[in-house]
Amino acid sequence: MSWAHPRLIAHRCGGALAPENTLAGLRKAAEHGYRAVEFDVMLSGDGTPVLMHDETLERTTDGHGRVAETSDAELARLDAGSRHGAQFAGEPVPTFGAAAGLCLALGLWANIEIKPSRGADAETARKVAARARELWNGSASPLLSSFSVAALEAARETAPELPRGLLVEKPPPDWPKLLHRLGCATLHCARRHAGRRLIEEAGREGVPLLVYTVNDAEDAATLLRQGVAAVFTDRIDLLAEPS
Numbered sequence: 001m002s003w004a005h006p007r008l009i010a011h012r013c014g015g016a017l018a019p020e021n022t023l024a025g026l027r028k029a030a031e032h033g034y035r036a037v038e039f040d041v042m043l044s045g046d047g048t049p050v051l052m053h054d055e056t057l058e059r060t061t062d063g064h065g066r067v068a069e070t071s072d073a074e075l076a077r078l079d080a081g082s083r084h085g086a087q088f089a090g091e092p093v094p095t096f097g098a099a100a101g102l103c104l105a106l107g108l109w110a111n112i113e114i115k116p117s118r119g120a121d122a123e124t125a126r127k128v129a130a131r132a133r134e135l136w137n138g139s140a141s142p143l144l145s146s147f148s149v150a151a152l153e154a155a156r157e158t159a160p161e162l163p164r165g166l167l168v169e170k171p172p173p174d175w176p177k178l179l180h181r182l183g184c185a186t187l188h189c190a191r192r193h194a195g196r197r198l199i200e201e202a203g204r205e206g207v208p209l210l211v212y213t214v215n216d217a218e219d220a221a222t223l224l225r226q227g228v229a230a231v232f233t234d235r236i237d238l239l240a241e242p243s
Contacts, residue, residue, distance in 0.1 A: 049096035125154035
């Protein structure tokens with residue numbers, strides 16, 4: 001599979017320049033010329049897909065408790081911006097629908113990480129995949145990725161036409177077999193495990209390799225030159241899309 005998408009992807013919407021997994025982040029990515037973003041999607045207590053990385057609210061919002069036990073109404077009252085800076089005060093926890101709408105309006109291609117809370121892998125994947133199919137109907141398909149094998153299997157069953165990415169920290173020795181079994185199109189791994197051997201192996205397998213999280217411009221350029229398909233970065237102010 002060839003890689004037809006941007007080679008730089010803003011991590012958690014706006015990287016280090018905006019509150020993670022927010023609409024402000026998506027706008028910041030677009031302002032810096034980015035055409036691709038990554039964000040995490042989890043289910044609220046009401047089963048609604050929302051943008052959130054952690055299972056708990058404390059790190060990124062002024063709320064407390066588990067996301068999976070927090071209602072939509074409660075989430076809507078939270079401030080997801082002030083912890084990043086006063087200029088982002090009042091930034092809400094966005095629904096998946098709101099984020100998708102803004103991505104489409106800004107022309108941002110999306111890598112959606114399915115981020116299930118404990119024990120909700122299949123349910124989260126089914127709802128995210130079904131909603132993604134509905135939201136991007138007629139537009140360039142997003143990429144669904146996850147660390148969870150169960151989530152990837154459920155996403156395939158729900159929306160087999162949407163491409164999926166196998167997300168790992170360190171690829172296991174038999175990663176091509178696992179990728180094939182799951183019907184995934186891409187392999188995503190941590191920077192420290194993206195050595196020349198893996199890059200060459202991915203090239204032989206015809207699998208786009210995506211690497212996270214790369215915050216040095218020279219390092220990113222080296223990886224892309226060596227054959228990595230794309231990198232995720234927090235430093236959207238330092239890394240510019242190669243010409």
